[in-house]
Amino acid sequence: MLKKLYRTIRLFPKRGREPYVSFYKILNFYPYNIMLYEQALLHKSSSIKLKDGRWINNERLEFLGDAILDAIVADIVFKEFEYKKEGFLTNMRSKIVQRETLNKLALNLGLDRLIKSSAKTGNHKTHMYGNALEALIGAIYLDQGYRIAKKFVHERLIVEHLNIETVAQQEVNFKSRLIEWSQKNKIPVEFRLIESFTDDNNNPIFYTAVDIYDFESGTGRGYSKKESQQRAAEEALDKINMDKEFLKEILILKEKESELPALEESPEENPSTDFTTNNETEKA
Known part of the structure; x- marks a missing residue:
């Protein structure tokens, strides 16, 4: 007070x-x-x-x-x-x-x-x-x-x-929500059409999956690609929000991916060789 x-x-x-x-x-x-x-x-x-x-x-x-x-x-x-x-x-x-x-x-x-x-x-x-x-x-x-x-x-x-x-x-709009999550966290998300066919009434059916890194994180069926993507995105968002182990694996993959550029940019020569050369130059 x-x-x-x-x-x-x-x-x-x-x-x-x-x-x-x-x-x-x-x-x-x-x-x-x-x-x-x-x-x-x-x-x-x-x-x-x-x-x-x-x-x-x-x-x-x-x-x-x-x-x-x-x-x-x-x-x-x-x-x-x-x-x-x-x-x-x-x-x-x-x-x-x-x-x-x-x-x-x-x-x-x-x-x-x-x-x-x-x-x-x-x-x-x-x-x-x-x-x-x-x-x-x-x-x-x-x-x-x-x-x-x-x-x-x-x-x-x-x-x-x-x-x-x-x-x-x-x-x-579950697809927009998932893409927004992907961009914000810098984690790749891909929508993949698994198959499309017609049912007994000649209606088109689409079956879509959502991949986060190499994990199939959600699937969905619908009478259009958009509808199947929405349902797949909804399932993926539920998994992100509810499955702590799944999210942990995704974050581990992200961390490993962020370490790759540092490894690729490291000099090809052996660091110990460089150190020896520098010492020899100083003595000379």
């Missing part, structure tokens, strides 16, 4: 000044640690080098905000839809936290006017706004705690800018 009062007193001279006013318009409260919020809107293309040599941007806050947002939305939909089953709740959370929704919410809040970025390609900007919103939620959590972060998500995002009943009726 005393700590909160002390913080409030310290904020008095800063109210009415920038950037506090800009953040207040978005948050509906004044930040305590303004640097966290400025970092949340600092794209990696405009990273800042600190005196200790570290480079900072919003990627770490985005990582934190992503996890906090998942927890908050799960909390909200669990209480909002009291009698719905797990599958419905999972789908609802996916619809709210998907990149397309977060991008729109970020634009509605006006984050695009505050983001600092030197990225020029449209590709970066596709995810920039949603990523910044996640980073902002991470900053709110660190600065104000879970309760205020949840209040921000519920009141400023869901109540003001989303009709939760309309969202419930929308379909989730």
